[in-house]
Each structure stands twice: as C-alpha cells, then as structure tokens.
Amino acid sequence: MGQYLARRLLLFIPTLIGASLLVFVLVRLVPGDPALLILAGSSGDIPFSQEDYDNLRSRMGLDRPMYVQYLSWLGRFVTLDWGTSLYLNSPIVDELKPKMVLTLELAFLSMAIATVSAVFIGVLAAVRQDTIVDRSIMVFSVTGLAIPTFVMGLLVLLFLVKVFQWFPPLGTVYFWDDPLTNLKTLAWPVLVIAYFNNAAITRMTRAQMLEVLRQDYMRTARAKGLVESLVVYRHGLRNAVLPVVTLFGLQMGALMGGAVVIETVFSLPGMGRFLIESIQRRDYPIVEIIILIIAFAFVTINLLVDLSYGLLDPRIRVR
Secondary structure (H helix, E strand, O other): OHHHHHHHHHHHHHHHHHHHHHHHHHHHHOOOOHHHHHHHOOOOOOOOOHHHHHHHHHHOOOOOOHHHHHHHHHHHHHOOOOOEOOOOOOEHHHHHHHHHHHHHHHHHHHHHHHHHHHHHHHHHHHHOOOOHHHHHHHHHHHHHHHOOHHHHHHHHHHHHHHHHOOOOOOOOOOOOOOHHHHHHHHHHHHHHHHHHHHHHHHHHHHHHHHHHHOOHHHHHHHHOOOOHHHHHHHHHHHHHHHHHHHHHHHHHHHHHHHOHHHHHHOOOOOHHHHHHHHHHOOOHHHHHHHHHHHHHHHHHHHHHHHHHHHHHOHHHHHO
C-alpha cells in the first residue's frame, strides 16, 4: 500500500502544478488590464496619468517577467497570502473563507445523501430486476437526469409557495452562528442537488450490480447457504462499487465549481456565485484563487478516489 500511495502522490504534485500554471496563463489571456481597470474605474472615464499607471503596475508586480509573477503568485497561494480584491478592496482570504465553507457544506451534504440513497435503491433495483420496484426506481432516476437543477430548484420554490403558502428562507446563516437555521436554509438546495446526483449513481449501481449478480462466485456463495443480504452487500456490492466511487469523485469535483446555479436560485452566497460576480467585475485576483481552489479540490478528490481503489480492491495496489 505504501508504494501505491507514493506512486499516486508523485502524479498528484505535477498535476496540481500543471493546473496552477494553466489557471495563471488563462486568466492573463483574458482581455483587460487590472491596473487600467482600477485607475479608470468600471466606467473607464476617470482620468489618470501615465506615471500613476506605471507605479500601480509596479506595485501589483505586473511589470515583472511572467515566470516571476507565477512563482510569486503560487508562493502566496500556498501561504494563504491571497492579496486584496480589486473591487472590494479587502483581503481575499476574509471574503472567500465563509463562501468556501458554505459551498463545501452544500457539496458534502448533498453528495452524502445522494450516494447513500442511490447505492441502496440501486442495489434494490438490481435485486428486483424487471419488477414494479425496478421500474419505479428507473423512472425516478431518469426524471432526475432529465430535469436540470435550476429548473428543479425553481419548481421546488413554486411548489412550496403555491401548495403550502410557504417560502423557504433565502440567503444563509452560517453553521457556527446558528446550526439549526443553517440546516433549514440549506435543506432544499441540498435535496435538489442530491436528487440530480442520485439519479446517475443509482443507474450506475444498478448496472454494475446486475453484472455482478450473474457471476459464478455469487451462485457459489448462495450454494454455501449464506444469507441473501450478506451475499448481495458483502460479496456483490464490494465488487460492483469501483465505478460508483469513480462517478462519486467526478460529481463531487464538478459540484465544487458547478453549484453556482443552485446558489443563485436559492440566493446562497457561496463560492461559485462569488466566482461569477468576480468575473463580471474583472476582479482577477479572486478569479485566479477560486479557480485554483476548485482545481486543487478536483485533483485532491481524484487522489482520494484512487487511494480508495486500493482499499476496496487489493489487486490494484500491485499494478
């Protein structure tokens, strides 16, 4: 296991460096000069001198070679010295910390609910193949895949208002301020995201379990007189779960940057929504940091998924 972990870590570091380099270059290819934006304002009609422009570019380090800018920027990211927002004129780490916590909470809660429920009903659908239970679960999952999350979010809001005359609280209260109100605020957006992700995991679990249930070792386990639940969950699910873990990692990584739609529908001040606002304001330092955080989260999640392969299937460790 130690060699397997070392190999994965050796791939993790260059991947992360490559992602950071890509983020750094792409953001600087976006049209617009941050120094010019600060001096001229959003309207672009504030007068300034060439000397002011040169001095500001020097203070921001934009007059240095690109490789020096990159190394300096990467060093500041590692030490959490993320600089100051061009638009808000406040430390980025202070602005981003509560928004990142909210997005992480939204992602982990929704994926936990989606994965646990999807594995259970996916196994149930496979065991009850071609019955009314299986058909009902498939209709449930196909509906979740067919309806986009922003449409589902709007339908939930409309249903709650029209049927129950109740409008869920928008905005957020952070967990450390009021845990109960925080969970009430996040309940509906979490369920909307969980339903969408549940659908794909359910179908994957069902497909893998159908293949595993036909294997000879499953018939052998039943012939030995083992309880059916033990045969299905201990012998069957463990051998069917690897593709499910892969899908979980992809969805979790995508959710870190893709929660902006639900955050907008339910007025949640999360990291995804903050990214869109920063792009519109041309607040490049915040855009760089958020994209790099998303890239770091995606690469880290995929590393954890790779390590889980070695735990779930010992044969992978020796490859």
